[in-house]
Amino acid sequence: MTEKIPTLNIGMLGYGFIGKAHANGYKQLSYMMWPPPAIPYLYLICGRNEKAVSEAAKRYGFKGYRLDWKEVVSDKRIDIFDNCAPNHLHFEPTVEALKNGKNVICEKPLAVNGELAYEMYKISKDAKGKSMVAFNYRFIPAVILAKQLIDEGRIGRIYHFRGRYLQEGMVDPNRPLTWRLRKEFAGKGVLGDLGSHIIDLARYLVGEIVAVSGITHTFIKERPLSDNTSQKGTVDVDDAFESIVEFENGAIGTVEASKLCHGRKNYMYFEINGSKGSIRFNLERLDELEVYFANEGTNKIMGFKDVMVTESSDPFIKYWWPHGHIIGWGNLFAHELYHFVDCIINDKDVAPQGASFEDGYKAAKICDSIEESSLTGKRVELKY
Ligand SMILES: NC(=O)c1ccc[n+]([C@@H]2O[C@H](COP(=O)([O-])OP(=O)(O)OC[C@H]3O[C@@H](n4cnc5c(N)ncnc54)[C@H](O)[C@@H]3O)[C@@H](O)[C@H]2O)c1
The missing domain is CATH 3.40.50.720 (NAD(P)-binding Rossmann-like Domain)
Structure with a gap:
């Protein structure tokens, strides 16, 4: 029973x-x-x-x-x-x-x-x-596999993290001024919205970020106040950003986000290059992780291997379907909430799998620092 x-x-x-x-x-x-x-x-x-x-x-x-x-x-x-x-x-x-x-x-x-x-x-x-x-995105089985490979040293010392989150949702200048485009409600534009995701993944996978040099930009400075009016309001947050990031462990990287990228639907991509191999991931193919291990031979035609992360041994997958019967974006919330409920019932820490409020604070501070760097034109060292 x-x-x-x-x-x-x-x-x-x-x-x-x-x-x-x-x-x-x-x-x-x-x-x-x-x-x-x-x-x-x-x-x-x-x-x-x-x-x-x-x-x-x-x-x-x-x-x-x-x-x-x-x-x-x-x-x-x-x-x-x-x-x-x-x-x-x-x-x-x-x-x-x-x-x-x-x-x-x-x-x-x-x-x-x-x-x-x-x-x-x-x-x-x-x-x-x-x-x-x-x-x-910490609850994507392929991202968890990437973290396992990094933690096991399979890609060696990490040199680079390259993260981007690109969408096309705001390319039409007639899309109205929603709360996301107003500082009063959003705080930041695409930097806080999409950028915070890729920054959190950079910290989750590679480690603490200690300095940033960034630029934020607002290309479309005015938008209609709603769908049915020609009256316009000011966009007072960024609609694109780019930043160099430096990690505590010596790795360097770039993060960027924009919603002004024709053809990009929900393209969150990262690539990590280490002394022994590379890993790459694309949210639009979230059941797959691409890996390259340098020690697997010198055959010149060898490239990245595409691994389907849908085995019952992969995190959370045993709860879904037989292998190869892929999951999607909407299913990640069940993973995330399962983890939270498990931490509550069994008195576990939400981190490192889940993002603690400390992680949330650090991601927000990094976003602030990218904004500061853009304003001052200077590299900003993070002090938490
Ligand atoms: N994790 C993710 O992938 C992801 C994706 C989208 C949004 N988000 C986050 O979720 C949050 C909400 O975004 P969304 O896309 O659902 O926005 P939304 O505009 O679709 O929905 C916002 C909701 O809040 C309600 N609301 C707004 N102002 C309110 C007020 N003053 N009092 C009470 N209710 C109010 C609205 O009625 C609506 O139900 C944001 O913080 C956003 O960053 C996260």
Whole structure:
């Protein structure tokens, strides 16, 4: 007979793009990853507009909804507060939830700047509940394999990390001025949005970043205020950035992101070159990892090997389908949330597999430093 499985009540803020992905992740977790450490129960969802949030509750399967996040973070029945709101709403609700003893998963970037992210990290250290930043790309089986190969020394001493996150979503100058393009709500533009992902992966895979030299840029400086108006507003954040990064272990690298790249859909790519080999990964082919081991012979036609990371021995894959029956972007949320639930139930640290609030703070500080370097034209050394 199956032992009794505990339940954890979820309170979620935000039901847009990523709220939908998290709600789906909780459902997949208890459906596919059996037996789960706990069964997530979609308890309360929160937003501002009653018609829309009540519809989201119905559609995603939440028991109820609220219009004020304070009622969610103070509700004694909530075990996990899941912050899927825009960036400016990460700080206050997350801090309140932590102070109320909740376990908290907060979307990236942890805060609109490094200073607020540092406050959140400090509060998380003394909090009763677990905390994790939703850097979901740490939960791609192929990325975890890349980390294993690096940690085992299979590619030797690392020389280079080359990371880019490119999309085409904002190439049309008539796409409206959403919260992502306004400093007040987003903090940073593509640097915080896509850049924080690639920066987190650089730290996860290669190690601490100690200095940056970067440039941020805004190509499209004005956009329509909404779909149905010709009235324009100012884009006061970057829409592209490039940076050189220096790692504590001596490796050097580059990171860049932009949403002005025709033809790029969701192209997050990294390549790591070491003394014994190389690794490369492309999010648009997330079930595959390309590897090159220099000691595998001198045959001149030899190139990168494409490894399908879909064996049941690969992380999380045993919960899905037989090998070769690939998984996708939406499934990563089940991995991430499974890990968080497991850490809560079995009292484990979320790091190093998951991103702690310290990781979230450091990623935010690196983004700040790239912005500072762009403003001053100088290399910035990181002091955490
Ligand atoms: N990990 C990832 O891959 C990933 C992908 C997309 C977004 N994100 C992150 O998720 C967060 C949300 O992004 P999104 O794409 O879902 O945005 P979105 O605009 O699609 O949804 C935002 C949600 O927050 C709600 N909201 C906005 N202002 C509010 C307020 N004042 N009070 C209450 N609710 C409010 C909106 O109604 C909506 O439900 C951001 O921090 C973003 O960086 C992460």
